[in-house]
Amino acid sequence: MMHHDAPPSSSSASSAVVTPLTSAPLSTPGRMRGRTVLWVTLAVFAQESVWNFYDAQVPTQLRHYLTSAGLVGLFMGLDNVLGVFIQPWTGHLSDRHARGRRGRWPIILVGASLAAVPFALIPRAGSLPVLLACVVGFAAIANAFKGVTETLVPDYVAPGDRSKAQGFVKAGVSLTIVVSSLISLLVIDRSTTLAFAIPPLLMLVVLGLSWAFLGRHHATAVLPDPAGVPGDAGSPAAGGEIPSPWAVVKDLVRAPTGPRALLMTGVFCFAGMWSALRSLLTPYGTEVLGLSRGEAGALALPGAVAFLCAVVPLAYVSGRLGQIRAIRYGVGLFVVGLLAGVPFPTPGVTVVSMVMATVGYAVFAVNALVALWNLAPDSRALGTYTGLYTVASASGMAFGPALLGVTVDLTDWRYMFLNAAVLGAVTFAVFTLLVRRNRAGAARAGAVPADPPG
Structure with a gap:
């Protein structure tokens, strides 16, 4: 697009209305x-x-x-x-x-x-x-x-x-x-x-x-x-009817390994694991680290500060990497952070582990919805896709704590971070497959992938 203070060329003026x-x-x-x-x-x-x-x-x-x-x-x-x-x-x-x-x-x-x-x-x-x-x-x-x-x-x-x-x-x-x-x-x-x-x-x-x-x-x-x-x-002049949520869901079901379906799956998995980790962190602190309820509740505070400090710089870096690739790196950091907290379960190590995991989540929080907007087949359906993002994330947040809790029941509170890392690795595999599908699709089409480098 041209600068708003530059006069439009005759070709652009005839093809579209460019507003200030x-x-x-x-x-x-x-x-x-x-x-x-x-x-x-x-x-x-x-x-x-x-x-x-x-x-x-x-x-x-x-x-x-x-x-x-x-x-x-x-x-x-x-x-x-x-x-x-x-x-x-x-x-x-x-x-x-x-x-x-x-x-x-x-x-x-x-x-x-x-x-x-x-x-x-x-x-x-x-x-x-x-x-x-x-x-x-x-x-x-x-x-x-x-x-x-x-x-x-x-x-x-x-x-x-x-x-x-x-x-x-x-x-x-x-x-x-x-x-x-x-x-x-x-x-x-x-x-x-x-x-x-x-x-x-x-x-x-x-x-x-x-x-x-x-x-x-x-x-x-x-x-x-x-x-x-x-x-x-929504007018006929704008290119026909906007796809309804049900039509979008049917499209996802018809292509369960397509980029949009894989991204929705990844959102479900990562939102679920993050919610599970936040929900069970306080009892982990009391059961494993021997902290009081108040002390255990403060374990997430340094991570929250790290999120606030890192989220804007991460957004700028993600614009260069591309949203889906950045999310994959973020999930990888999330898993590595959890694994770092497994060998030595002390309050200090747990705080460092949570800071790393939180920064990994920040990458996801910045890019996931943007990646879904970029993969929408019709730019006039962005509100619908925002709603479907909520469906995926809310569903993950509903099931995630219960799933991680079951793994704790089967093992022990001592291994909660390890269990979460294993489940996070599944999310990493989903985004790895999504990155590869994006590259393969772009190579076949000879075009820029849906996850542009910014």
Whole structure:
């Protein structure tokens, strides 16, 4: 694409409509529009700040009425179940309007406004049925726009810059832990009602500001589809009907060893292992390392700091390597990190092991969704693919802890890191096969692979 201040040539003017923000700063690697990435990052930060506080404080609200930890965990897991069913379809709905005058923003803004109500009412619930209605109501509505907000990245950032943009997005998401912790520390003991009102208010204000910068000018800011067709992507003029989630799933089933199916499998496996490691790290610390519950709970803190420090530089490096190849290296580092913690199970070694594993996970977190966007056969279905990414990751997060827990039951807590490394090696094999398929497909076609070097 040409610079927005350069006059278009006659050939380009006749073939497509080039809008001001679809210019070189958006499309040329290394020249992202900083303000655009900032507001996209803040939009994702806004919704994730609510989810983080939800995960931190809703279990305590449920404990007022439930004595069973299993039931509390069951209700807290409902948001993942609802996401599996809701996000692909709302993503598909948003795809139909992504290139329209308002884009995906009506779904995001209306969804955020509606979700804020049951969230703010959670501490006011006077009975278990009312509390569950608020919890389920929030989870259902918030899932409806969660994936849609994440799809703002490919709407406003060109393919060559999406890994770098995701680095900033993930760094912003990691900061929601700080926001949630501060609200819990400074407010919740004084007023639970006020504490539950702050995150949705923050979400609405920041999303409103993001819309003011991006959404109000959506028709001229959004990237065009590759065919250069202006207007609503859901219109007949835009090249036919957008593939539905069911059609995409059938395509994956028909080609179970194709790149998209392999990537979904890899996402399922790695998300599952990461969730399992985080879920069982505290009991590992108490059972194997002899730590107190509080000390064991802090084992992941250095890794979290490493994630925050490394995620943006890793995003820039990944842009040069290509997303899928970078993920393969990240999975390899994850496995090596776990193996490093096996021979000498001490707190210091375990912290080093977790730092290495967390940096490996950071590579995955930055690149996995971008790789799936790049493999989408139709650029107008990116919202649908974001929803399917949620299906794969949420399913892995649901099964992963149970699977690793079974291996611990069969062996011993002492071998948890080794068991996780073995299961991680399966993920490494999946991404190794995916890299080879990409290269072979590119060689046969004599074209650039779907995982470009950036």
